[in-house]
């Protein structure tokens with residue numbers, strides 16, 4: 166199962182992210198959680214989101230790039246849902262006497278799952294270079310996002326980046342969305358055949 170965690174504060178104004186989302190939604194076994202629609206007040210249902218992640222083999226983080234990172238609610242989602250003792254580390258509950266409880270939980274819920282980051286960017290690919298306006302390669306900027314997934318034991322997939330979100334033509338956008346859909350289909354085909362062999 167593929168879970169798309171979609172975060173766009175203004176979905177009705179989205180062109181790039183919306184196109185990618187629509188393409189992915191035509192595939193079977195794709196579940197979409199649009200965070201700004203579910204949680205306009207930022208009050209995330211952590212149990213529901215953790216359950217969705219547990220059921221997914223591949224999680225896609227789909228959002229526009231905001232200040233070299235993710236929109237605020239997506240960051241809040243990561244802070245709350247990828248919790249200590251569930252996604253990483255070890256949470257030790259304190260018993261009534263203040264002593265550490267032996268029923269400590271190990272944060273391995275996401276171990277072995279796959280993560281695909283799919284941001285769209287206003288800057289084109291040339292802007293993301295030492296000589297470009299952003300001064301760094303896109304790969305170097307993706308490190309905190311990559312490490313978030315890796316820290317939780319997830320397999321980091323090569324990101325799917327839609328650069329130049331405002332300057333791509335309609336035809337280029339159509340090609341890019343088909344490429345995105347193919348990436349998900351390829352992942353499913355590989356994953357299903359591996360699961361069938363094991």
Ligand SMILES: Cc1cc2nc3c(=O)[nH]c(=O)nc-3n(C[C@H](O)[C@H](O)[C@H](O)COP(=O)(O)O)c2cc1C
Nearest residue numbers: 179180181182229230231232233285286287288330
């Ligand atoms: C608050 C804000 C911050 C942004 N920061 C960046 C940025 O750091 N780098 C970049 O390339 N584009 C940046 N952009 C442009 C968005 O990434 C771009 O508008 C978006 O990818 C377009 O996708 P959409 O059609 O789904 O809205 C920013 C836009 C906004 C509104």
